[in-house]
Amino acid sequence: MPELPEAESARALIEERGLGREIVAVDDGDTYVCRPHAPGELADALIGHRLVSAHRQGKALWAQTDDGPVLGLHLGMAGRIVIDDHAAGDYVSDGGRRHLPVWDRFTLHFADGGWMALRDKRRLGRAVLDPDLTRLGPDAAMVDRDTFRRRVGRGEGPLKARIMDQSVIAGVGNLLADEALWRACLDPRRPAGGLDAGELDRLRREIRATTRRAIERGGVHTGDLIAHRRRDGVCPRCGADMARATVGGRTTYWCTAEQR
DNA sequence: AGCATTGTTTCACA
DNA sequence: TTGTGAAACAATGC
Incomplete structure (x- = not known):
């Protein structure tokens, strides 16, 4: 699904519901989605901080933190951003009792108990620290x-x-x-x-x-x-x-x- | 079974 | 050096 319009919707969602919330835990164990980072690197860099602004250029997303690193996100071929939404679907039963969001490849957990996830069936999305945006052309919706x-x-x-x-x-x-x-x-x-x-x-x-x-x-x-x-x-x-x-x-x- | 899939990166080759 | 095209990547759906 993700092209520029989906990325912009995701950016707006982060801006609306993801900012100003203290990060207390991070699931960054998917070494493909979080490459080249080792497990724990994103967690160490992000815990204790808050996202303060959400940005987009083309399909690339990033969020600035308060005095911390920039969190870069890319939706890849099938990713989307989900925040606090337990009814968003994509849950798989583990045999009858619980339902697990098995496609959440990267998750921020907030101090208020909420969360923000990169949910991506294909695992071609990315979550990285301080993304390199220098090779990106001007945004297709803004270019003069x-x-x-x-x-x-x-x-x-x-x-x-x-x-x-x-x-x-x-x-x-x-x-x-x-x-x-x-x-x-x-x-x-x-x-x-x-x-x-x-x-x-x-x-x-x-x-x-x-x-x-x-x-x-x-x-x-x-x-x-x-x-x-x-x-x-x-x-x-x-x-x-x-x-x-x-x-x-x-x-x-x-x-x-x-x-x- | 086989093929196709909304994205990006890498590599071979001109 | 630059540009182009194919393959690889991962996983799912038809």
Whole structure:
């Protein structure tokens, strides 16, 4: 699920319900999610502190602490942030008595008895101290027109790969890319450097609009194209067949009639 | 059984 | 040196 819209929802949740609460215990035992940290390193660094602000750039999340380290979080392919919500689901019975949140890969426990977890079935999410954000491009929802033109409109690689390159612009994933390219009527396979200024402006506008709407509606899976990303899908706008191919290393769907 | 999956990093190769 | 593409990573769902 997680692309920029999901990351922004997670950031807002942390900001709303995760700040100002004293951390008294930390579950950081998943050495893959917490790599390269050893078990206990995040706990030692975070216990006694409070999160004081929540930030996001692209899909990257981080929280500042009071006089402590920065806590970096990434939702990976299937992660989400859950705070205090015992009714959030994803619990597995241990044989009838208890129900265990087996997919909580990293958890902060607060002095008030509440908690905040990175819940991630796939374990591709990350929790790290002082994350390196230097290789991240400008946020896809904030990037200005001239910067977008300059960064996206170059290179021989396919346009879709360009907008999904997190060092070019940050936040666009596979589904958002297909949706925005479809809305902008642009062929995902075109060399990025071959677009003119008008096409780049159109693409930027649709990325921003698609992102904004996904945040309002609850995620990238609420897009108009999603249901039609299938082998026998047809374009919900014009009815033409959808094409399917691997572009930029990911499964890609586009309208055979409208996207040029 | 086999294939696909919303992300990132690493590595081979031009 | 830079850019591109495939594979690996982990685990689940169809």
